[in-house]
Amino acid sequence: MALLIEDHNCMISYAQLFKATDGFSSVSLIGVGSFGYVYKGVLNNGEKIVAVKVLNIEQTGASKSFVAECEALRSIRHRNLVKILTCCSSVDFEGNDFKALVYEFMPGGNLDSWLHPHGNSIQDEKEYGTGAGVSTYGDVYSYGILLLETFTKKQPTDEMFKDNFNIHYWVQMALRDGVMAVVDPSLLAMEEEKETTTIANNIRSKRCMKDRVQESLDLVIRIGVTCSAGSPWDRMAMNVVVKELQIIKDIYLEGGPQQKKDEP
Known part of the structure; x- marks a missing residue:
């Protein structure tokens, strides 16, 4: 199942995210957080660059974090918050649970890259x-x-x-x-x-x-x-x-x- 925050007519699948991030390769990896990994992805035949946050389902609290983040970002709009485009709750090619959030990509990098260039x-x-x-x-x-x-x-x-x-x-x-x-x-x-x-x-x-x-x-x-x-x-x-x-x-x-x- 995939849920779009902005446009309910547009959906995204695990296969699309897999392709967009070159199979979630290390080359596409741009960050590591408390509950998972963030990859740079390319959608719509190269027209849309996104950041894909893949949650580590085995991490305690990850599922709750996913639900809470979806609910919060669905209703919050602020110029200082990265806009969420869609999210995906599905299974991978091996049948394992898969959850990911898709955000707008920040071309200027994150705070860490500015503090420690x-x-x-x-x-x-x-x-x-x-x-x-x-x-x-x-x-x-x-x-x-x-x-x-x-x-x-x-x-x-x-x-x-x-x-x-x-x-x-x-x-x-x-x-x-x-x-x-x-x-x-x-x-x-x-x-x-x-x-x-x-x-x-x-x-x-x-x-x-x-x-x-x-x-x-x-x-x-x-x-x-x-x-x-x-x-x-x-x-x-x-x-x-x-x-x-x-x-x-x-x-x-x-x-x-x-x-x-x-x-x-």
Whole structure:
């Protein structure tokens, strides 16, 4: 059975996806996620390039993830979300269950390729944390790791992380000596350039901007550490994360609550 999210008159089969991805070959593989693999596919005689997310049915929670993703993406439309074109729930040529989601292909690559342009975007295993089964707190963990990766520009799969030592513990330990020890230097260079352009002759304003930048980075990094805690129950709820990030945005742009408190 195949279900199209946008147009119920158009359907896609396992055979079509098999052909589109050259038999789900390693050459077509463009990413590995928590529940399966993502392949680049070509449909309609080369007219349509897509990303095919094939779920690993043997992975615990994969089937629930498939159903939940279909239901969510059927009703959600947002410019920052990759559009889902169709999905396929069928059997392969050997009679095994097969489930896949077909998305619009992103020609610009994914976030990982932008953060680490010289790295390997296909990773054997992704960090997910420990604790109970699949839940929204698993997504909170992933978001926390993403924050740490974005602001440190360090991959969770870097060779420095082994055994029980990971990016979460590395950042958590570094916070004792100050957040600037782990922040990506290129971010600071961008801020210094911005300061030179906007407030070149105002020493006091430059000092205030530097303080705001460091305070904002410290708060964001701490959110990343909390969200990526090993136990799901120690992580922040996403509605709290959103509120905290808004406060950080105010601090960075206008001085926020701290500046107002210091004013006479």
